[in-house]
Amino acid sequence: MNNLFEQAYLGMQILKNRYIVAPMTRVSSEKDGTPNERVSEYYERFAKGGFAAVITEGVYPDTKYSQGYENQGGLATEKHATHWKPIVDRVKSHGSLMIAQLMHAGAQSQGSYYSDVTVAPSPFSPPQDKVEVYGGSGPFPTAKELSVEEMTEIKQSFAQSAIYAKQAGFDGVELHGANGYLLDEFLSEISNHRTDQYGGSVENRLRFLKELIEEVRAAIGGNMILGIRISQLKATNGSYKWPGGEADAEIIFSELGKTDIDYIHISDDDAATSGFGEGTMTMSEAAKAFSGKPVIACGQLGDPEKASTVIEKGQADFIGVARQALANPDTPNRVKEGRPLDKWDGKAIMTPKAYIKDFELEM
Template sequence: MTVHSVLAATRIGGLRLRNRAVVAPMSRVSTEGDGVPTADMAEYYARFAAGGFGLITTEGTYIDAEFSQSYSGQPGIVTAPQLDGWREVTARVHVAGGSIALQLMHGGALVQENPFRDRTLAPSAVQPKGVQMPAYGGTGPFALPEEATRADIRAIIAGFGAAAERARSVGFDAVEIHGANGYLIDQFLTDYTNLRGDEYGGAVERRIRFVVEVVRSVRAAVGAEFLVGLRLSQTKVNDFDHRWSGAAEAATIFRAVAAAGVDYLHLASEGRDWYDTAVLDTGETITRLARTITGLPVIANGGMHAPGLARTVLDDGHADLVALGRGALANPDWPRMIADGADPVEFDRAMLQPEVTLAQQRSWEHAHRPVFR
């Protein structure tokens, strides 16, 4: 049997990974409301490491006690107890042989619950599309955000850097900046949510300025050797149909963020499989274009739990690593299953519910044991 390409060791920046399988960030909102990572969360992340994943990305984590929190139960990287909780998470993952990145997140206009502020900030005062997600405790339309001032923008940019430094201090191997899925950074990148007339709005060359300054802030805070990634997407949690204008816009974004200092790009497909969002107007895939333009490692996301698709994406040069979300929930030992020739079990949508407990997940896994070929 040919060894699957995903099992080959690789390196991103200075971090050596045992394979090319990544756990994608998934909102689990599993704290007790104080943003403090729990013992169950430490076990949850450690299980992916024990299951053989090379890199684990945490759920989106709020960066300040101001405007960044998006959901009730979301973890933070702000207070001393939160730092202590994450320190336990990173220790457990390292003992199990894995590496772990903290995803730094600011919700912007897409806030469903934030105990720190009763208003939201965004690039422009534009009503968000869609409605809040019931699975995360929301109902009805999102609030109309206020337009962020330049002072607000400077504070948020500094907040990303400070949060990254705290993540490094508690043992994370990397940070991943959440620039995808319709949250704040993506709101600056998107033409219909960014109507600003200043240096942060207008053509894509100016809309990219905010994320460039966030990347620079993070890089300055953690130093040249620490791994910094960036997640981007065309689609959003509240707009599955959005696409960038084409390959030219994508190339502009990729060049700018690479020059700003990221070590890798993680290209997500919110609500869609990879094939549904991968192909650009030129016929090139967005992931391979990112590799060609930047020379950086690229992580592909969207349906990668299918061994055949993962192999194609890697072997045909579309990406360097693959990230699993729902496939990792269903198969926390997916890399070991691939190595052993087992068929990954089918995903059950019930496992996407953010507050599924570890006991419920173990029961579900026991009832869906894989069949070996």
């Protein structure tokens, strides 16, 4: 398993090992999205535990429609950026990089400090009810269709949020193009029924993502890491697959490979299994083969031997860990020292609305 502890480049930065903390919804900030001491302690423990990089929860980039959950962290104002800076400094003081994941919830927004209106590429209502553990209940409303002018505003808000991330000292930003949120809603034929240049073919449905990448890169310059997270599955439709299978994957990842991103982060149920049917490539393998970009694989890779095999086979360059990181914030240190890993426990969700009464969070 030595390959998990080899150094590797991500953009222009060298990571000390292949372990990265994957984004996880926290709903632990203040009502207006300002991160607090609780958030700071949460992230710092991963850096202390040996992770090479920490990607934040999805943080919303504007004060209009992007927030997805009550008490979700934001990076939409100077105040947000000011309060993220000491958190970033604490993480980096332990030798870890920190990347801000910028997320527009789109039709999957279930709680916002700013608006009751939700938006999507086309009128759309997610197929499952809101997530109770994150404060939601009942069905999602039907989101209103975005105008081209509103889409331009959203691209500008992402760019400004990325600038705030740079001011706060983040090493990079990741665009959340996965799991059924707004960018993924543009990519998916089930939520994008537009008849203009942003709808129809896979290439057209990718157009908004590619324009956004270009705008954010222009805002942050060439030295800061820029990545994108991609999935087939949605938070409200875990069984969804791209209808064209591997053929769609070739188009999507090839087109993303032409952009100025530094990596693709794959979110999957199981990153080590075939992504498009029996005998096909894994999602991460397809992303790497068709894009030529470094790839972070995420999905049931808590077992170090399994994670090491993914690296050994060349299916990915980095391992994203989520639940395993909650259960073991010091996963890299434990693996390197040959110590056992604790099993996942639901208590480790650690959101204010998901506490078990007898559980005390140890920071």
